Amino acid sequence: MQYSGRIKKIPPYLFAEIDRAIEKKRREGVDVISLGIGDPDLPTPNNVIEALYRAARNPENHHYPSYAGMLEFRETVVKWYKRRFNVSLDPEDEVVTLIGSKEGIAHIPLAFTNPGDINLIPNPAYPVYKAGTILADGIPRSMPLLEENGFKPELSKISAEDAKKARLIFINYPNAPTAATAEKEFFKEVIDFAKDNDIIVCHDNPYSEMTFDGYKAPSFLEFRGAKDVGIEFHSLSKTYNMTGWRIGFVSGNAEVLAGLGKIKENIDSGAFQAVQFAGIDALEGPQDSVVRNMRILQERRDIMVDGLNDIGFQVSKPKATFYLWFRIPERYKSSIEFSEDLLNKAGIVMTPGVGFGEHGEGYVRCAITQKKERLEEALERIRRWRL
Numbered sequence: 209m210q211y212s213g214r215i216k217k218i219p220p221y222l223f224a225e226i227d228r229a230i231e232k233k234r235r236e237g238v239d240v241i242s243l244g245i246g247d248p249d250l251p252t253p254n255n256v257i258e259a260l261y262r263a264a265r266n267p268e269n270h271h272y273p274s275y276a277g278m279l280e281f282r283e284t285v286v287k288w289y290k291r292r293f294n295v296s297l298d299p300e301d302e303v304v305t306l307i308g309s310k311e312g313i314a315h316i317p318l319a320f321t322n323p324g325d326i327n328l329i330p331n332p333a334y335p336v337y338k339a340g341t342i343l344a345d346g347i348p349r350s351m352p353l354l355e356e357n358g359f360k361p362e363l364s365k366i367s368a369e370d371a372k373k374a375r376l377i378f379i380n381y382p383n384a385p386t387a388a389t390a391e392k393e394f395f396k397e398v399i400d401f402a403k404d405n406d407i408i409v410c411h412d413n414p415y416s417e418m419t420f421d422g423y424k425a426p427s428f429l430e431f432r433g434a435k436d437v438g439i440e441f442h443s444l445s446k447t448y449n450m451t452g453w454r455i456g457f458v459s460g461n462a463e464v465l466a467g468l469g470k471i472k473e474n475i476d477s478g479a480f481q482a483v484q485f486a487g488i489d490a491l492e493g494p495q496d497s498v499v500r501n502m503r504i505l506q507e508r509r510d511i512m513v514d515g516l517n518d519i520g521f522q523v524s525k526p527k528a529t530f531y532l533w534f535r536i537p538e539r540y541k542s543s544i545e546f547s548e549d550l551l552n553k554a555g556i557v558m559t560p561g562v563g564f565g566e567h568g569e570g571y572v573r574c575a576i577t578q579k580k581e582r583l584e585e586a587l588e589r590i591r592r593w594r595l
């Protein structure tokens with residue numbers, strides 16, 4: 209069978225390989241503790257599940273949904289943006305419902321990137337920015353996220369030639385996998401850069417509500433001129449523990465969203481209306497479950513960060529996300545080697561940083577998506593292994 213050149217250009221999806229390694233260990237009888245994947249272990253809030261039941265019983269919801277998403281869902285998003293960020297949006301053409309934000313992120317290059325055009329991609333990063341670019345026959349150009357720059361790209365290092373050929377720039381704060389956050393100045397710099405070079409900004413913001421210690425993450429659309437140059441992806445997956453439900457949304461520049469809509473019309477037929485109704489309940493219903501979840505995650509973060517520092521790693525406390533991103537011990541040549549050792553000697557899975565791009569080499573990502581007893585057990589095993 210001959211696969212397309214596009215498929216051949218996509219790097220192997222690291223997480224599938226990790227899953228195979230875990231499966232093998234489990235078959236050998238090892239009680240593996242997986243801190244590898246960014247999928248919340250906590251359940252979806254009850255009010256959201258009840259809303260799905262109600263909506264699923266109504267036959268009107270059994271038909272093809274509208275491509276852009278139900279107007280009620282888009283209006284809910286508009287109210288949420290106003291409440292949360294004081295950003296005004298038009299529900300008619302400045303919001304589109306997505307089948308999870310991954311869907312929109314993967315499709316946006318098809319609307320704007322011609323073969324041979326460049327998209328600017330952070331490195332390390334969520335793999336979909338690069339994969340979506342390759343699938344559109346675009347050229348992914350890495351923007352290194354270095355610790356010395358607070359894991360923010362240095363826009364001044366992008367060559368004039370690349371900037372001229374670039375169609376999209378992807379950014380993501382609070383960031384995965386580094387858990388870094390960005391301040392106003394950075395977003396303003398991105399907006400100026402995009403204006404000067406006629407580039408569309410795609411801000412991926414699924415962790416805006418997953419913050420600690422009183423930190424409140426901004427929306428890209430809060431900043432002057434943002435809507436002229438870009439869009440922002442949001443997801444219900446992480447905030448409401450809804451990764452399996454496949455619902456997200458994208459907001460901002462109407463022309464950009466019309467382009468994405470054109471692609472979506474021809475590829476998918478929208479998100480199940482009952483899931484959109486459940487999404488409305490998530491965004492408008494009581495938020496106490498989010499507060500409770502964040503308290504649980506904050507406790508886990510503190511246990512894990514303090515524990516790892518005690519053992520001799522150097523881990524700082526992130527202000528957002530459910531990831532810890534830290535350097536592997538110096539005796540290891542590669543993050544894959546470290547992760548393999550961690551699995552083989554301690555039965556623990558963490559994701560090698562290089563899996564998010566070559567600039568992630570030398571780091572490992574630990575997701576705190578396990579109960580605190582399991583995290584304590586993981587720390588105990590690492591302590592024993594390293595002695």
Ligand SMILES: *Cc1c(COP(=O)(O)O)cnc(C)c1O
Nearest residue numbers: 308309310334384414443445456
């Ligand atoms: C989880 C995640 C997404 C995708 O979330 P969906 O479930 O597709 O809505 C997008 N970007 C980043 C950085 C993520 O971590």
